[in-house]
Amino acid sequence: DAKTTQPPSMDCAEGRAANLPCNHSTISGNEYVYWYRQIHSQGPQYIIHGLKNNETNEMASLIITEDRKSSTLILPHATLRDTAVYYCIVSPSGNQFYFGTGTSLTVIP
Amino acid sequence: GAVVSQHPSRVICKSGTSVKIECRSLDFQATTMFWYRQFPKKSLMLMATSNEGSKATYEQGVEKDKFLINHASLTLSTLTVTSAHPEDSSFYICSATPRARDRDTQYFGPGTRLTVL
Numbered sequence: 001d002a003k004t005t006q007p008p009s010m011d012c013a014e015g016r017a018a019n020l021p022c023n024h025s026t027i028s029g030n031e032y033v034y035w036y037r038q039i040h041s042q043g044p045q046y047i048i049h050g051l052k053n054n055e056t057n058e059m060a061s062l063i064i065t066e067d068r069k070s071s072t073l074i075l076p077h078a079t080l081r082d083t084a085v086y087y088c089i090v091s092p093s094g095n096q097f098y099f100g101t102g103t104s105l106t107v108i109p
Numbered sequence: 110g111a112v113v114s115q116h117p118s119r120v121i122c123k124s125g126t127s128v129k130i131e132c133r134s135l136d137f138q139a140t141t142m143f144w145y146r147q148f149p150k151k152s153l154m155l156m157a158t159s160n161e162g163s164k165a166t167y168e169q170g171v172e173k174d175k176f177l178i179n180h181a182s183l184t185l186s187t188l189t190v191t192s193a194h195p196e197d198s199s200f201y202i203c204s205a206t207p208r209a210r211d212r213d214t215q216y217f218g219p220g221t222r223l224t225v226l
Contacts, residue, residue: 032213043202043217044153087152093213094206096143099153
């Protein structure tokens with residue numbers, strides 16, 4: 001079963017930062033936080049993952065709270081192509097992923 | 110890098126026939142491959158985990174005789190839906206975990222849309 005809770009939907013204005021929250025209050029010490037997104041009728045695309053520290057790559061930033069019970073994915077300058085369903089997943093090192101319902105992000109022109 | 114392909118991308122078959130879906134890691138060797146299915150407007154559901162050269166591990170409620178998985182090499186896994194029925198119509202997606210770099214990340218294929226008439 002998925003161990004994460006995400007809001008079902010969010011809107012974001014084009015060009016603004018999109019902040020997507022995720023709760024994972026039962027996360028274990030060896031579990032990473034992964035973020036993927038899925039554009040309609042395609043396979044999920046890897047975005048970022050982290051264990052304890054905040055992470056940043058060319059796509060996004062991942063902020064993990066100190067107690068690791070929640071995290072936020074930040075898309076710094078959302079574009080229309082960022083419209084997708086975003087999934088937050090906790091898993092030990094790339095093993096079985098149990099997807100939750102995700103957040104449907106709509107970027108508005 | 111880390112590209113996963115699936116073939117076919119779309120298949121339509123008659124009820125009672127079997128369908129094979131291929132999943133390939135194109136630029137890396139995969140320690141483990143995973144198979145998921147997704148119904149319309151629903152999330153992905155893990156079906157099974159397979160390691161090269163060993164039997165797949167199926168999730169609870171997934172019929173292993175219905176969904177045959179073969180992981181013949183470090184770059185190829187196949188899913189065969191046997192005696193397909195309309196309720197097997199779904200979007201099937203595979204993923205792979207690299208053997209070397211990025212070992213703790215799964216990379217997903219583009220999916221296969223199966224329609225059983």
